[in-house]
Amino acid sequence: MIIVLIGYMASGKTSIGKKLAEKLNYNFLDLDAIIEEKENMTVTEVFKEKGEIYFRKKEAFYLNALLKSENKTILSVGGGTPCYSGNMDVLLNNKNVKSIYLKASLTTLVEKLMRKKAKRPLIAHIETKEEMTEFIGKHLFERIQFYNQAEIQVSIDNKTKDDVVEAIILELF
Ligand code: S3P
Numbered sequence: 468m469i470i471v472l473i474g475y476m477a478s479g480k481t482s483i484g485k486k487l488a489e490k491l492n493y494n495f496l497d498l499d500a501i502i503e504e505k506e507n508m509t510v511t512e513v514f515k516e517k518g519e520i521y522f523r524k525k526e527a528f529y530l531n532a533l534l535k536s537e538n539k540t541i542l543s544v545g546g547g548t549p550c551y552s553g554n555m556d557v558l559l560n561n562k563n564v565k566s567i568y569l570k571a572s573l574t575t576l577v578e579k580l581m582r583k584k585a586k587r588p589l590i591a592h593i594e595t596k597e598e599m600t601e602f603i604g605k606h607l608f609e610r611i612q613f614y615n616q617a618e619i620q621v622s623i624d625n626k627t628k629d630d631v632v633e634a635i636i637l638e639l640f
Contacts, residue, residue: 468565470541474623475603483623486632487635498530515588526548568621580603590603
């Protein structure tokens with residue numbers, strides 16, 4: 468099985484994924500980290516030097532490659548991954564994949580992303596909390612239709628990372 472964690476930026480896909488992998492004795496992979504390694508550039512540099520379309524192509528390419536080569540793996544993907552290139556259908560149509568949506572409220576996301584926007588090219592330029600709320604509100608509205616297709620959904624609001632890991636394990640087995 469490959470467990471794929473999806474959700475908006477800063478919903479904890481990477482940190483929760485690592486904990487979950489440890490607990491289940493699975494490998495852990497992060498799609499953004501793989502793109503950075505293969506392209507020998509940070510995600511921010513890829514966006515800046517090659518553009519978002521190039522990034523989306525690479526994202527789909529490495530996602531498909533990983534789904535073919537990996538097993539017993541927790542894979543955290545980027546916030547946009549399920550929303551481009553038919554990637555959500557790819558996940559749903561693969562019998563070896565379990566998709567999990569780490570669901571966060573707008574308030575939680577705004578609070579976290581005001582602190583963690585620097586390495587995220589889509590929101591790094593946003594300065595005020597009001598602008599951030601408006602941007603994420605609209606963006607989430609566009610993306611939620613993809614996230615909501617995940618087989619399992621777990622809320623992260625007001626939970627510790629360990630609580631979320633426990634909630635995921637309860638849903639999985
Ligand atoms: C993106 C999310 C990022 C990264 C890129 C684009 C998005 O990953 O893939 O900056 O479109 O939401 P995280 O969700 O890990 O921040």
